[in-house]
Amino acid sequence: MIWMVKLMLVIFIVSSAILLFAMGFPKNPEKKKMIFGVRDNPKFHEGEAAAKVKAISSSCRRSALIITVIVCVMSLILLFLPETDITVHGLTMLVFGMFLIAVPFGKGNTELKNLKKELGITRSGVVYSDLTNTNVIHSLKLPWIILPNAVTLAATVAAVLIDFGVFNIVPAVEKYALTMMSLSFLFVALLFLPIAVMMDNTRNMVISKDSNINANYNRAKKKTWADMMISMSWANALFLVGYLILITFVNNDAVMVAGIIVYIVMIMTVVMIGVLNQKAVEKRYERDTDLELQDDDDNWILGMFYYNPNDTRLNVEKRFGYGGTVNIAHPAGKVIMIITALLLIVSIGFIIWGAVTGNLDAASVNWPS
Amino acid sequence: MIIKIDEYSDVPIYMQIRNQIVMGISSGELKGGEQLPTVRALALEIGINTMTVSKTYQLLKQEGYIMTDRKNGARVRENIAQSGVISDSNRTELKRIVSEARLSGVSKEELKELIDGFYSE
Numbered sequence: 001m002i003w004m005v006k007l008m009l010v011i012f013i014v015s016s017a018i019l020l021f022a023m024g025f026p027k028n029p030e031k032k033k034m035i036f037g038v039r040d041n042p043k044f045h046e047g048e049a050a051a052k053v054k055a056i057s058s059s060c061r062r063s064a065l066i067i068t069v070i071v072c073v074m075s076l077i078l079l080f081l082p083e084t085d086i087t088v089h090g091l092t093m094l095v096f097g098m099f100l101i102a103v104p105f106g107k108g109n110t111e112l113k114n115l116k117k118e119l120g121i122t123r124s125g126v127v128y129s130d131l132t133n134t135n136v137i138h139s140l141k142l143p144w145i146i147l148p149n150a151v152t153l154a155a156t157v158a159a160v161l162i163d164f165g166v167f168n169i170v171p172a173v174e175k176y177a178l179t180m181m182s183l184s185f186l187f188v189a190l191l192f193l194p195i196a197v198m199m200d201n202t203r204n205m206v207i208s209k210d211s212n213i214n215a216n217y218n219r220a221k222k223k224t225w226a227d228m229m230i231s232m233s234w235a236n237a238l239f240l241v242g243y244l245i246l247i248t249f250v251n252n253d254a255v256m257v258a259g260i261i262v263y264i265v266m267i268m269t270v271v272m273i274g275v276l277n278q279k280a281v282e283k284r285y286e287r288d289t290d291l292e293l294q295d296d297d298d299n300w301i302l303g304m305f306y307y308n309p310n311d312t313r314l315n316v317e318k319r320f321g322y323g324g325t326v327n328i329a330h331p332a333g334k335v336i337m338i339i340t341a342l343l344l345i346v347s348i349g350f351i352i353w354g355a356v357t358g359n360l361d362a363a364s365v366n367w368p369s
Numbered sequence: 370m371i372i373k374i375d376e377y378s379d380v381p382i383y384m385q386i387r388n389q390i391v392m393g394i395s396s397g398e399l400k401g402g403e404q405l406p407t408v409r410a411l412a413l414e415i416g417i418n419t420m421t422v423s424k425t426y427q428l429l430k431q432e433g434y435i436m437t438d439r440k441n442g443a444r445v446r447e448n449i450a451q452s453g454v455i456s457d458s459n460r461t462e463l464k465r466i467v468s469e470a471r472l473s474g475v476s477k478e479e480l481k482e483l484i485d486g487f488y489s490e
């Protein structure tokens with residue numbers, strides 16, 4: 001049964017690695033609005049500078065491609081290696097390893113910022129705001145995201161009641177395994193809600209002097225985010241409900257693992273559709289060239305982390321990947337980043353500790369075998 | 370209506386917002402009775418302190434361009450009092466602009482044409 005878990009991890013790793021590569025390292029970055037988190041500048045397209053931009057982007061793209069190929073090949077090798085816990089731990093480590101693709105992205109960002117200095121591109125502190133659209137452009141309908149998360153909550157309550165013997169219908173399940181599983185899904189559901197609200201409240205971009213175009217662009221962009229968060233919430237809720245039903249009536253390991261694979265495929269599909277929709281929106285709405293560029297590249301550390309003490313906003317649109325991120329200079333942003341970093345360090349440390357000492361198996365719930 | 374804020378300008382941000390709202394009212398982009406964003410919403414949108422926007426609105430209210438109340442927020446005044454005179458500060462500013470234009474070799478006719486253009490906008 002371990003092979004199914006491994007297959008599940010490989011599907012997740014390969015699709016995520018390819019998605020990260022496609023999003024961060026497009027073939028013709030000079031045609032995009034952002035190149036490695038640095039805003040495109042007309043001077044980037046002139047003579048020698050154009051050649052330098054091309055060289056930087058090609059070199060970083062090559063490095064990213066090598067990392068992506070290594071991650072994909074290693075995960076496929078681990079899939080076909082004998083079914084031991086070490087191969088599973090190796091695959092789990094690859095989940096974190098695929099984020100190494102951020103290294104060439106950060107390198108490209110630093111080199112482009114240096115090029116900007118060479119070209120004498122001075123920082124512009126221009127910010128546009130559309131008074132007509134301020135605080136009125138929203139696409140998230142709260143009931144639509146509360147409903148699936150309420151379903152997750154109800155399923156969690158049911159799981160806890162089953163686990164504690166109030167409904168005595170599942171005799172063969174490991175003690176508290178259902179509670180642990182459902183609480184983790186509820187935790188994810190509770191994360192979706194504030195993230196969706198935050199993304200719906202991100203600042204409206206001004207891409208045109210026409211307020212209607214700005215309104216349509218921002219509404220379309222926020223709709224893709226809202227749709228993605230709602231779909232992910234539904235995937236979360238449906239999986240948990242399905243899992244409870246399966247464990248009650250089927251209680252078969254193979255069916256369980258197949259369910260998890262379906263869940264991962266669902267999540268990946270939702271993310272891919274979201275990214276494609278976002279790309280379509282960006283393609284449909286061109287920015288007015290006579291609007292001065294807002295240059296806040298220096299506030300983007302490696303093009304991935306936003307740090308601007310002069311900006312009172314907490315959430316801003318991401319430059320690498322999809323969706324939003326937080327302003328680390330904001331007090332709440334600091335707390336969020338520290339918690340995220342701690343969670344990441346603890347997770348990696350836990351896996352390494354488990355793999356080295358073999359204690360992970362003792363700590364985990366019944367591993368399907 | 371689009372407003373443009375320059376963080377590195379010598380003009381304070383509250384004054385930049387004030388000036389552009391006044392220009393918007395004058396050009397008709399902002400119509401009488403039109404709702405302005407709340408202090409908090411505009412501050413969040415631009416990424417500045419709420420006190421800065423509050424200061425702008427207080428100034429615009431004092432000057433009679435907008436009216437504010439707890440229920441409806443800030444709105445552009447339907448009937449802006451017309452004194453028919455140029456304020457002393459604007460007169461001084463205009464004198465400076467004309468002087469600089471003269472020193473730059475701009476003719477009187479060109480300047481008049483420019484003023485005519487702005488006036489009829």
